Amino acid sequence: MDQEQAKSLLKELIQIKSVNPPGNETEVAKRLKILFDEHGIENEFVEYDNNRANLIAHIKGEEEGPALGFTGHMDVVPTGEIEWEHDPFAAEEQDGKIYGRGACDMKSGLAACVLAMVSLKKEGLPKKGSITLLATVGEEAGAVGAKQLTALGYADPLDALIVAEPTRNQIKIAHKGALWPQIITYGKTAHGSMPDMGTNAVIHMNEIIHKLLGEEFKMQFEEDDLLGGATFSVNAISGGSNTNVVPDRCMVNIDIRTVPSQNHQQIIGQIEQIIQSATLRYPDLKADIQILNDQPSLRTSREDPFVQVVQDAVKAKGGTTALGGMTGYTDGSQFSQASKKFPIIVLGPGDTKLAHQPDEYVEVDEYLSSIQLYKDIAKKFLA
Structure with a gap:
């Protein structure tokens, strides 16, 4: 998928009004399902409520190996009372930025995970192990989708998880x-x-x-x-x-x-x-x-081997390997309650300071870089 196609997918997702409440995440899930079906990637809906469905997608290598997870939520917060300069659901592109509610938090991170999986599938990867996407409902109101998926056991097979929330592609190993x-x-x-x-x-x-x-x-x-x-x-x-x-x-x-x-x-x-x-x-x-x-709060050990894998991938793209924390919570809070413990890292395009703000945006270069970054992490972890 080239850059224009990548931008087009993100714009389509932003234009879907999955504002929570009420959510309407099924419309986002349907769009992603079309893409996964086109590329032969196994996927399923997990219904949460009326017009609210989580989406699970899965690709698996021919050999046994570790299981890597990606997760992003499909809901966005309301646009607020302050007037926007850019239509919050038009997904306008201007000066290297794509504007819209959810551009930063977090449809860019979600789209990047999806496109990384599609690209890996085209390359015939992974050869061993597996990659699973957990696209959730209701993160903005209690992480209810992640809680449901955790209770149903969807996170249990994972050996590591990337939460694609906005961090400007910097590595966060903890949050409150x-x-x-x-x-x-x-x-x-x-x-x-x-x-x-x-x-x-x-x-x-x-x-x-x-x-x-x-x-x-x-x-x-x-x-x-x-x-x-x-x-x-x-x-x-x-x-x-x-x-x-x-x-x-x-x-x-x-x-x-x-x-x-x-x-x-x-x-x-x-x-x-x-x-x-x-x-x-x-x-x-x-x-x-x-x-x-x-x-619950989240903390992954600095010494965890997965942290080194992510640091190596980020360093190779010229990014900082410094490890940080976040004051807000993510769906990682719920996925950390799975029956098996595994490292969780928050890493994604967009600046969290823009989340929930008028004229929210993501920088196009940062979004496109995150797609390759997720691919590199998967290749290193599943090698």
Whole structure:
């Protein structure tokens, strides 16, 4: 596949509005299936929900050998309220860049994985071992597709995995985990002129937040040399219905980003203790915790042989072999929970700083380079 064909595929994928919610990833999967079918690459849909299907593609050599995986998600985030200079679904090419929602995060990485497999298949590779693509739904809302595929055992045969999220083709061997607790307090409505007749859920939530931001709540962790420390942020709150009504419900969403030394269940237990502590001042306080997202952190050893394989491939193309980490999570969080442990590396075209931004784009040269880079990694690993 030449450069124009490679750009054409990416543009087609960007033009498919797989915005999550609701997802609509099946349309992306169908387009990729056409390409795989044209080149005799075995593939299958794994249905998740209405018009939402994961896509699995597989090529295998004649001899037994290691199994390499590539993964990318097919959903994208909404375009937002800020007006774009470039139509977010037109996939406009200008000054060496392709613009559009998902250009960076992460249809360029996904397309590069697909095209690398197609090119390898044309060359009669691999001779031994196998390559599997796991194209997922719902990464942007809890990595639900990766979770489903992991539960169904699709990741179990792998010996190594490349997550094609945007890193500017730099090697990331670690990323933080995500824990998103939602706390809801429940009260009793009353007329605003008679607050003593009600139970104010907002005041109760204020007590909980005050304690969470104070000395009582301290997450225990060891700083990671690539990821630093954990973070805690109160990011959304809502409560009450009107100025003259005592609120009977208040909700707050918290974003906690964790490092490998932490245990998510212990953190949840700490929050439960904080809520219990708040009842000392407000005995009638009632609250629930719901976990909206629970993604473990990821860390692959610097000494893993696969890391050296990737470094050699990147170095051969003139890239940096430095190893880094990421603050955000990827589908690697879920695939790391497979029954067999294997190294996971995040490596892909695009700058993560452009992800979820207006006028998101990927540099064409970087995208095209990643196709060859994935091919080189596969050849080295499966040699």
